[in-house]
Amino acid sequence: MEYATAVHSCCCGCGERVVTPFTPTDWWMTFDGESVTLRPSVGNWNQDCRSHYVIEKNRVIECGHWSDTRVEAERRRDKRAKAGYYDRASALVRSAATSTESANGDAQTGGLWSRFRKWLSR
Template identity: 55%
Template sequence: MIRHKRLKHRFVEHIPECLEPGVLYVSMEYATSAHSCCCGCGEEVVTPFTPTDWKMTYDGETISLHPSIGNWMLKCRSHYVIRQGMVIEAGPWSQEQVEAECRRDRAAKRRFYRSSVQEQKKVELSPDKTSKTGFWVNIRNWLNRCW
């Protein structure tokens, strides 16, 4: 059961030690956000912004996070979406669904970081950084970071 149905946001440099319920703290400098679990259990929920974790959208007034927040390692096992500051309860997941998502997440991280390291090595090994290979690798890396 979701207790906090709306989150106001605060942009901060550092996430505070004590999280106020109903507040989503966002640190752009550290590319992460944190909040007290919306079910009211008081557990800290951290959502890092990375190519394989969460994405944040700020429309000038509200914040959305994608994908959903699944607190599978917490006792409450709450699951919700934060869309335009509203907390939308999502259905519970079975243990099999949680395990499948963990496998998918690990595979996505392996693919992303292996690919990034391999592309960086190609650029470093290229004697002429302006060669077509280096140029296109840099463009692809830039696009991957932006999208």
């Protein structure tokens, strides 16, 4: 959990190392105290075996072969999902920074309510 990543040997038995990062747009893992589930499916499209599986409650469930066309479509979907997620996250950060700058600007001039109270007390 420290590195937000799971690493395991490919479930087909080829011995290749499979890295699955835990991010909002990649994989997630649950551990119920006895077993592990890793979702969504793992597609080893860059390895010779091209295995495709899900790990559910410590069991490997084969998910079948994907064509090159389907793999490319999934890669495009994944890129869009990442771009959308990180664009929204960046917009939130920019919005928070703008709000902070605006609040700091008010603080430097005494703040809106502070200036209003001063005006009323004249």
